[in-house]
Amino acid sequence: MDFFRTFAAPVALVALAINPAEADAQATGSTNPQAERALSEDTIAYDFVEGITTEVGPRQAGTEAEARGRVWAERWLTANDFTNVADEPFMMDTWVRGEEEAEIVSPFAQPLAIAALGNSASTGPDGITAEVVYFPTYAALQAAPEGSLAGKIAFISHAMSPTQDGSQYGFAGPARWTGPSLAASKGAVATVIRSVGTDYHRNPHTGGTTFAEGVEPIPAGALSLPDADNLIRMFERANGRAITMKLVLTPRLLGETQSGNVVGEIVGRDPSLPPVLLACHLDSWDLGTGAFDDAAGCGIVAAAAKHVAEAGQPLRTIRVLFAGAEETGLWGSKAYAAAHADEPIAVALESDFGADRIWRFDSNFTESNPDLYRRIAAAVAPFGVAPSAEVATGGADINIARERGTAIIDLQQDGTRYFDLHHTPDDTLDKIDPAQLRQNVAVWTAVTAILANEPRPIKPSE
Amino acid sequence: MDFFRTFAAPVALVALAINPAEADAQATGSTNPQAERALSEDTIAYDFVEGITTEVGPRQAGTEAEARGRVWAERWLTANDFTNVADEPFMMDTWVRGEEEAEIVSPFAQPLAIAALGNSASTGPDGITAEVVYFPTYAALQAAPEGSLAGKIAFISHAMSPTQDGSQYGFAGPARWTGPSLAASKGAVATVIRSVGTDYHRNPHTGGTTFAEGVEPIPAGALSLPDADNLIRMFERANGRAITMKLVLTPRLLGETQSGNVVGEIVGRDPSLPPVLLACHLDSWDLGTGAFDDAAGCGIVAAAAKHVAEAGQPLRTIRVLFAGAEETGLWGSKAYAAAHADEPIAVALESDFGADRIWRFDSNFTESNPDLYRRIAAAVAPFGVAPSAEVATGGADINIARERGTAIIDLQQDGTRYFDLHHTPDDTLDKIDPAQLRQNVAVWTAVTAILANEPRPIKPSE
Numbered sequence: 066m067d068f069f070r071t072f073a074a075p076v077a078l079v080a081l082a083i084n085p086a087e088a089d090a091q092a093t094g095s096t097n098p099q100a101e102r103a104l105s106e107d108t109i110a111y112d113f114v115e116g117i118t119t120e121v122g123p124r125q126a127g128t129e130a131e132a133r134g135r136v137w138a139e140r141w142l143t144a145n146d147f148t149n150v151a152d153e154p155f156m157m158d159t160w161v162r163g164e165e166e167a168e169i170v171s172p173f174a175q176p177l178a179i180a181a182l183g184n185s186a187s188t189g190p191d192g193i194t195a196e197v198v199y200f201p202t203y204a205a206l207q208a209a210p211e212g213s214l215a216g217k218i219a220f221i222s223h224a225m226s227p228t229q230d231g232s233q234y235g236f237a238g239p240a241r242w243t244g245p246s247l248a249a250s251k252g253a254v255a256t257v258i259r260s261v262g263t264d265y266h267r268n269p270h271t272g273g274t275t276f277a278e279g280v281e282p283i284p285a286g287a288l289s290l291p292d293a294d295n296l297i298r299m300f301e302r303a304n305g306r307a308i309t310m311k312l313v314l315t316p317r318l319l320g321e322t323q324s325g326n327v328v329g330e331i332v333g334r335d336p337s338l339p340p341v342l343l344a345c346h347l348d349s350w351d352l353g354t355g356a357f358d359d360a361a362g363c364g365i366v367a368a369a370a371k372h373v374a375e376a377g378q379p380l381r382t383i384r385v386l387f388a389g390a391e392e393t394g395l396w397g398s399k400a401y402a403a404a405h406a407d408e409p410i411a412v413a414l415e416s417d418f419g420a421d422r423i424w425r426f427d428s429n430f431t432e433s434n435p436d437l438y439r440r441i442a443a444a445v446a447p448f449g450v451a452p453s454a455e456v457a458t459g460g461a462d463i464n465i466a467r468e469r470g471t472a473i474i475d476l477q478q479d480g481t482r483y484f485d486l487h488h489t490p491d492d493t494l495d496k497i498d499p500a501q502l503r504q505n506v507a508v509w510t511a512v513t514a515i516l517a518n519e520p521r522p523i524k525p526s527e
Numbered sequence: 528m529d530f531f532r533t534f535a536a537p538v539a540l541v542a543l544a545i546n547p548a549e550a551d552a553q554a555t556g557s558t559n560p561q562a563e564r565a566l567s568e569d570t571i572a573y574d575f576v577e578g579i580t581t582e583v584g585p586r587q588a589g590t591e592a593e594a595r596g597r598v599w600a601e602r603w604l605t606a607n608d609f610t611n612v613a614d615e616p617f618m619m620d621t622w623v624r625g626e627e628e629a630e631i632v633s634p635f636a637q638p639l640a641i642a643a644l645g646n647s648a649s650t651g652p653d654g655i656t657a658e659v660v661y662f663p664t665y666a667a668l669q670a671a672p673e674g675s676l677a678g679k680i681a682f683i684s685h686a687m688s689p690t691q692d693g694s695q696y697g698f699a700g701p702a703r704w705t706g707p708s709l710a711a712s713k714g715a716v717a718t719v720i721r722s723v724g725t726d727y728h729r730n731p732h733t734g735g736t737t738f739a740e741g742v743e744p745i746p747a748g749a750l751s752l753p754d755a756d757n758l759i760r761m762f763e764r765a766n767g768r769a770i771t772m773k774l775v776l777t778p779r780l781l782g783e784t785q786s787g788n789v790v791g792e793i794v795g796r797d798p799s800l801p802p803v804l805l806a807c808h809l810d811s812w813d814l815g816t817g818a819f820d821d822a823a824g825c826g827i828v829a830a831a832a833k834h835v836a837e838a839g840q841p842l843r844t845i846r847v848l849f850a851g852a853e854e855t856g857l858w859g860s861k862a863y864a865a866a867h868a869d870e871p872i873a874v875a876l877e878s879d880f881g882a883d884r885i886w887r888f889d890s891n892f893t894e895s896n897p898d899l900y901r902r903i904a905a906a907v908a909p910f911g912v913a914p915s916a917e918v919a920t921g922g923a924d925i926n927i928a929r930e931r932g933t934a935i936i937d938l939q940q941d942g943t944r945y946f947d948l949h950h951t952p953d954d955t956l957d958k959i960d961p962a963q964l965r966q967n968v969a970v971w972t973a974v975t976a977i978l979a980n981e982p983r984p985i986k987p988s989e
Contacts, residue, residue: 115760116764118757119635119757119760119761119764120634120635121635121637121638122635122636122638122757122759123637123638130637133636140634168586171581173582173584174584174585174592174595175585175592175816176584176585178952187701242606247850258866260863262810265955265958266730266952266953267730267815267951267952267953267955268728268729268730285980290957291955291956291957294956294957295580295581295584295816295955295956298577298581298956299581299582302578302581324623347571353729354637354757364976393752403852489729490640490728490729491728491729491753492755493727493729493757494753495727495753495756497726
């Protein structure tokens, strides 16, 4: 996942419409045998992640690797009895990484681990050598006078704690999302940020940055947390001496290249009813193999759809959307919305927050469909998933649903270790915990089974 | 640490000469106030590690970075009231890393994280592209017929578990130490090994490899564990198709360059008595900042010497030896032995196994000096350090003592997470646990205080 809207958006609280006692009364065990079995036996999601990370690996948006990922996914969906499998192409602007090196030149010469941020400009092969100015927070950078960074490299640090709900992405994320643009607007020749992440390995966290209209892009990279801390210690020890950094980042813009959304369906008994849309994204950043972000999400939604079908053909069609090019600007989500503008959607869900346990369930129809909401809450309670008063807003790949005001459910995953791995080389298969992934699939199965067999329209609350 | 002798050498067991009840009776609390205070208050060792990792960073043997490390260490020793501080130079053959890239070309194209092994040959800038042959163990490679690897890249995997005593380094280490040479002798054009390590991050473990007399060196690199596992899964999924890898490793031999050993002393009241030698190594591999391996060891021995001096001038001189060029062939240890061939040593100890807690105490004079042994055992017992029946053999930096049959003590540190960090980019300051490091310093202080005030010669057992 990359889209910051999820965490940056204000969340309105509504009264919880469920009677907890009622949910508990029903929650003596799962009433869905497929979900129950998935909890102990599902291998579909893990196999999906293992397959695509081993046979394709990184799948950066707009590259031939992403295209191989789509071919792989189409084959997988077809082999797993999905129908109407298709690769829906779209064009996008593509940025790719080049050489990347950072080193302190003086007074404490040593290399630092760095990765360019998506949309970073190039330093050219000879690099940029300049004095570093340290901002402990994004707010400190905001407070810097106009023009004060002329000829300097801005170093934006910040503190970030692991959170179960991932909410600190909204807190620390601006350093990456708009920090380089802000530094450029004040004259900086380059920006390095403390990675937006929570682990202490020498693996920088990449991710997209955006330069505001009228701001010329500058080179921008993320330091690993150990390197960012080291740089801060250098400032403490420099006794006023300038700290000079050499930065070599040579990313390139490839211009327009092709990406695509892969879709597949479990066709329902009544194809005239709007489908249940289950989304994830198939692209990944280039540094890791995109196991947590987001092969797992695609494995989860595909496994849930298959498990629902095991109980017999559902009433509604279940459509899976493996979106392309999420990480670099939600290209796939936008393309899907444009291509399917005239098709109704019953309800949309997205899985894009790793592969760990689901612990909370939000919807945007708690008040308007209390009966359906209660049934879903009761179905997920046996798996340790609590209802909440939050209003579901969905993620980046179901923009189509959010924009239209469609019904949405958010199955909130435990994100405590998500930002240890997010956008790093460490996002690999070995990080998947099979037991947590099975619980995740079980919950998705239970929820999808209810939604796909719901005969009435699902209207969100006003 | 690199020297494999520590774990590869057979260890003779002797009867335990201490009466545990007697040790327990004395172990109601530390009798050494300096050690006791170090346990809760020592900052010397941590500050040493913080200083050198921040102000110097990586200190690869024979490079200008190692030379800056020696200057830094000399200044530190002088500022911390050591006397006879010196940099004792020696010449060595120096190998340095170049570009390094590995990628699977077919059938499952993707990049793999790799680091060249010390003494690896170069592939040249265009790299080598060849079929990979998979050996699950070193023994499997040994069993391969002569000539069977002609034109191939050997991939040597192995299983390795974390161990408190680090003993699995001896079990898994041959894959790195002699695997590439063995593969070359059977015709291989290059070798990639599963890193000799226990973590699952995308940080390969470098380290030296040795080519046997008459075997032409070939390019040799280590894959991170996630990458090695990925490659194994590719073999499982290839259905007999050849797996082709492109490898670019361009290390260079710099020829002879200068390194040096840094020494310093707390001069004793009777300089005619042989000194207590406390050793560590100052060089590090280039990928990390060498915090665990082995800035911590130098911080520990220097802190212990200083704490002993706080109680007043000791009887014997305490000499600290910050050896140079340990990682790439024990050059400093050999140079020290040659330069100090005529000087007696009372007893030698080395710290080169990270910064975690000391849990066991071995000596090679348990039977010959039972009284001294008992006093040391009693002094360390309050810190949770148990005596053992193992015979101390020392480490790489006190070869001089082992070769001469000098008394040796091994203060065994907890190595459970040592091979998560060993020779990786992740060997950085943040991995130091200050509480464990203080315990370590306290134990060294208690032991050094006894040894530096021991009037009698300390003869090892026969």
